[in-house]
Amino acid sequence: MFDAATTTLSSKGQVVIPEAIRDRLGLKPGAQFVVVADRDVVILKVLEPPARSEFAALTAQARRAAKAAGLKAADVPRAITKVRRAK
Structure with missing residues (x-):
């Protein structure tokens, strides 16, 4: 399943992940991510502790x-x- 939405970078460098995507991924406040950039692509990968x-x-x-x-x-x-x- 592929969700797409738009968001805006704030003056503090913050990006809001749209609610529909947060809900689908089960993201909660404090979630941590690895950020990878390649040319004009930015990828956020959720960090999850091992079981x-x-x-x-x-x-x-x-x-x-x-x-x-x-x-x-x-x-x-x-x-x-x-x-x-x-x-």
């Missing part, structure tokens, strides 16, 4: 990878600090 079951699988995979790499819990804060300093 708990999916998150558990991702966590288990990360723990296995960390264990295989020989990482310890104490290594995590040091790695975060290192990455933040590099920015």
